[in-house]
Amino acid sequence: MWTDSYIDIPFRFNGRTREGCDCWGLVKLIYTEKLGIELPDYTGTYWNGSITSLKEVARLMKKEKEKWQAVSEPEAYDVVLLRVGGIIGHIGVILDKSKMIHITEGINSCVENYKSRLWKDRIAGFYRRN
Numbered sequence: 001m002w003t004d005s006y007i008d009i010p011f012r013f014n015g016r017t018r019e020g021c022d023c024w025g026l027v028k029l030i031y032t033e034k035l036g037i038e039l040p041d042y043t044g045t046y047w048n049g050s051i052t053s054l055k056e057v058a059r060l061m062k063k064e065k066e067k068w069q070a071v072s073e074p075e076a077y078d079v080v081l082l083r084v085g086g087i088i089g090h091i092g093v094i095l096d097k098s099k100m101i102h103i104t105e106g107i108n109s110c111v112e113n114y115k116s117r118l119w120k121d122r123i124a125g126f127y128r129r130n
Contacts, residue, residue, distance in 0.1 A: 003101050003111055006030060016043065024057070030077075037129060051085070058087045067130060068128060070125055074128075076094060078127060080094055080114055090104065092114065098115045100113075100119075
């Protein structure tokens with residue numbers, strides 16, 4: 001599967017390469033390499049796991065999602081926005097009708113079921129790049 005080369009990338013705040021990524025960095029890396037779409041860098045936004053940092057991520061996600069179309073039936077390469085601590089501050093890339101690839105602090109990039117108990121109630125929406 002195409003995701004094999006993106007699994008186990010280590011988490012790194014503001015990371016934008018295979019040596020380390022945060023969640024936006026992983027989306028940016030996949031979109032650049034697999035789709036040839038350059039997304040904004042936003043380096044410096046997620047400097048640590050604090051609420052202040054997460055609120056800044058949420059602010060930029062709200063701004064960025066204006067460039068994306070909301071969809072109810074996600075397809076491969078759409079993104080899913082997720083709530084973390086009540087703040088929409090996490091993003092993953094959709095693989096199919098139930099799986100996403102994402103990365104979080106303390107966990108290398110991985111494939112997970114976004115319909116699982118852990119994630120299903122945190123979904124804030126699915127989006128497709130216009």
